[in-house]
Amino acid sequence: MSKAIKSLLVWRVSTPRKSLIVSVWAVWILVVLGGGYSTSAQAQDAPWQEPDGPYCFEAWISTAMNQLNTYNGSAEFNGRKPWAINQYGILVGRGIRSNYEPDDWATYDRNRYAYIWGHYKSNPDLGWRRAEWNRAGVPRMESFIRQCLADAASIQPAPPSGGACPPAGPVTAALQQACDAYARSAVDQSQQYSDRSCQGGQPEWWNTNYRYHYDWCLTRPRNPVPAEGTYLRQAVLDQCAAAASPASDSAGPTQRWCKAPNLAIPGNNRQQRRGLSVPECQAACESVSWCRSVDYRKTGMCYLQDVTAREVPLKPQPGDPFDHYTTDCASIGAR
Numbered sequence: 001m002s003k004a005i006k007s008l009l010v011w012r013v014s015t016p017r018k019s020l021i022v023s024v025w026a027v028w029i030l031v032v033l034g035g036g037y038s039t040s041a042q043a044q045d046a047p048w049q050e051p052d053g054p055y056c057f058e059a060w061i062s063t064a065m066n067q068l069n070t071y072n073g074s075a076e077f078n079g080r081k082p083w084a085i086n087q088y089g090i091l092v093g094r095g096i097r098s099n100y101e102p103d104d105w106a107t108y109d110r111n112r113y114a115y116i117w118g119h120y121k122s123n124p125d126l127g128w129r130r131a132e133w134n135r136a137g138v139p140r141m142e143s144f145i146r147q148c149l150a151d152a153a154s155i156q157p158a159p160p161s162g163g164a165c166p167p168a169g170p171v172t173a174a175l176q177q178a179c180d181a182y183a184r185s186a187v188d189q190s191q192q193y194s195d196r197s198c199q200g201g202q203p204e205w206w207n208t209n210y211r212y213h214y215d216w217c218l219t220r221p222r223n224p225v226p227a228e229g230t231y232l233r234q235a236v237l238d239q240c241a242a243a244a245s246p247a248s249d250s251a252g253p254t255q256r257w258c259k260a261p262n263l264a265i266p267g268n269n270r271q272q273r274r275g276l277s278v279p280e281c282q283a284a285c286e287s288v289s290w291c292r293s294v295d296y297r298k299t300g301m302c303y304l305q306d307v308t309a310r311e312v313p314l315k316p317q318p319g320d321p322f323d324h325y326t327t328d329c330a331s332i333g334a335r
Helices: 040-044 053-070 075-079 112-119 131-135 141-151 173-195 210-218 228-244 278-286
Strands: 003-006 029-032 258-261 269-273 293-297 301-305 322-326
Touching (some): 173 210, 278 322
Antiparallel strands (some): 003 029, 293 322
């Protein structure tokens, strides 16, 4: 399979469905042709297929999210905490959810790590597109993964087990790093669960003892690292947060919106929401400070954008599946 990547500065939660995928928040293009990674050269650019690949990806995810969630950023940024990367590799936070597969999920063989590798790219010179990611010290994903895999070549002695079952296999540096990240995340989630008086999940999920989670992680089968527990705990925490402060997207818009029928701004979708009405889509845009317009697919897909027709011209799409909406009515010639 041949694979060409041109990417930079990505912090994405969604992309439109295209054979040539054009993302948002910055310009990046990812073209994938064929059905597998068969040659050694291709395998070198598919680190998730390495034996320690899943551990290294989970270590980066946990490290990146920990950096974001401990960083004191803008009011909007802090209000979206806790940040997390869900089971599809999409960045989510308070009021930003994605319960469905991304449109290009099949392009990455429905593999979370392949999706992350394709989307979370930073510029070698400028870093991440979002200033908060740079200020929070989020490590560059590619260099982190490659270094983790390089470290994995050395076998390290297992740390004291604290009475836990023996490790399921060789304890590599990558496994230690991944289990450390997993345990830190589990402790943080358990502390949130306690502090917010949440309910749900199994009692054994919620333990603020680091060694409890770390030792358990070492006993798990080698592939993948036990990320499922992180997802399950986060789902409970998300439900707890939603119960405490229900999302307001369904309340409807508060501003005047203007419509450009059968037109769209292609290639500038910064976030997507499924199953929304037009008023709900507009309200979703109003709930985030960066959103300036939306492309609404008439089947119920809402694409939030940080540009208007002043910067990027509107274009018709085959079959007229979209309508464009904006509060900057003059940008589309409306009064």
